[in-house]
Amino acid sequence: MILKKWEKLPYHLKNDSVKKYYDILYKKRFSLFAKRIFDIVAAILTFICLSPVFIIISIAIKIDSKGSVMFRQERVTQYGKLFRIYKFRTMVNDADKIGTQVTTNNDTRITKIGKVLRKLRLDEIPQLLNIISGDMSFVGTRPEVVKYVTSYTDEMMATLLLPAGVTSEASIKYKDEERLLSNAKNADEVYVNNVLHEKMRYNLKSLENYSFFNDLKTMFKTVFAVLKRD
Secondary structure, eight states, rough: OOOGGGGGGGGGGHHHHHHHHHHHHHTTTTHHHHHHHHHHHHHHHHHHTHHHHHHHHHHHHHHHHSSSSSEEEEEEEEGOOOOEEEOOBSSEEEEEEEEOSSSOOOOBBBBBBHHHHHTGGGGGGHHHHHHHHHHHEEEEEOOOOHOOOOOOOOGGGGGGGGEEEEOOOOHHTTHHHHHTTTTOSSSHHIIIIIIHHHHHHHHHHHHHHHHHHHHHHHHHHHHHHHOOOO
């Protein structure tokens, strides 16, 4: 994972607010390189170990509801690059066309097997492919859809200095995000004006205190958070 030189960053990232975080990360280039090596090796090994689970879940999804096994959606990652995120489909087919792009508690679009996958975060397994390709990392700011990224402040743009992640401190703190949006009349509006801003506080703090060791701690904390989930 190589951080571009400041002058080569996309125009929308070159502002004074981002520069603060860029300077911090630039001093940790070796750690970022180690992070990328770890991502590749760990993702490949994990994918091989979980391949039987991958097959079982795929069959369960096909039996449970009509549609493809995989859910693909355009998201934003490092430097504002667009990519297609992979997840196991947990909703009815074409769910993103019949509702908001954030999920609320007791969302009627979620399938039976989807509820189980979401609770255990098993729907995230296919993102190992995104990690191997370099579009994502194990730890980093969760990738948002374009419509939410357009609402980023100058400072929030700093989260695009690194690849998007499967998990983060913000993800752990807001693991029950769906419940927070369950009573909202306009889930998109509440997400952008409230939830997103709060999550970004944690994301920016993680950038400020970035270290490979902190990434490992976040991964372990994620596992414990999933196991403790009701």
